[in-house]
Amino acid sequence: MNSSRLWPSALIGAVASARSMTPMAALAAARLAGARTPGPLLLLDHPVFKFGALAMGAGELLGDKMKSAPDRTVFLGLLARALSAGIAGAALAPRGKARAGALIAVATATPLAYLTLAGRKRAMAGLGQTRSGLIEDALVVGVGAAVVALAVRPRP
Structure with missing residues (x-):
């Protein structure tokens, strides 16, 4: 299998790690x-x-700025990331490679959730919760949109 064709699945998993x-x-x-x-x-x-x-998606962007928002590494947060990454990773994988795309996306999203949380906490210390969240939103939404735009094709 040409694993380089699975890059959209890995990248969408990285997106799921943060949102x-x-x-x-x-x-x-x-x-x-x-x-x-x-x-x-x-x-x-x-x-x-x-x-x-x-x-x-819009609700998550708004809810993330609340002081009561749970860490992304709580069980339900990790479960949501794994499910979303798996579905999206399968959809962005080449035809016949949906399982591999799902596995790569989940394997990317789960450990990266801990790394993106650590980065967000560091940013919050310097910028505050709202400002750091807005910056993270812009980065994550931008990368997510770009990955999907590059991986999909127009309908005939």
């Missing part, structure tokens, strides 16, 4: 724009899931 819903929101936005993914992504073809993913 669990951004991969799904980026894929939903691509679907709304008429793009198709190399791998299967059946759920986001249904309008409820498509708009739900966008709403959850």
Whole structure:
């Protein structure tokens, strides 16, 4: 298997490590724009899931700035990251490589969640929660959008 073709899956896993819903929101936005993914992504073809993913992505960006927001490494946070990374990693993998794409994305997202949390805590100490969160949002959303844009193709 040519593992270099799985780079979108690994990168979307990195995105999920910082924002669990951004991969799904980026894929939903691509679907709304008429793009198709190399791998299967059946759920986001249904309008409820498509708009739900966008709403959850936006909600996560807002909720992250709250003082009561839990760390991304709590069990449910890691579970959400793994699920989102797996689904998105499979969708961005080459045809027939969905399992490998999912595994690579999850294997990237889970340990990186600890590293991105450490980086965010360091940034919070110097910039505060809101400002550091907005900077992280811009980086993560930008990378997520770029990865998806480069990996999908327009529908014929």
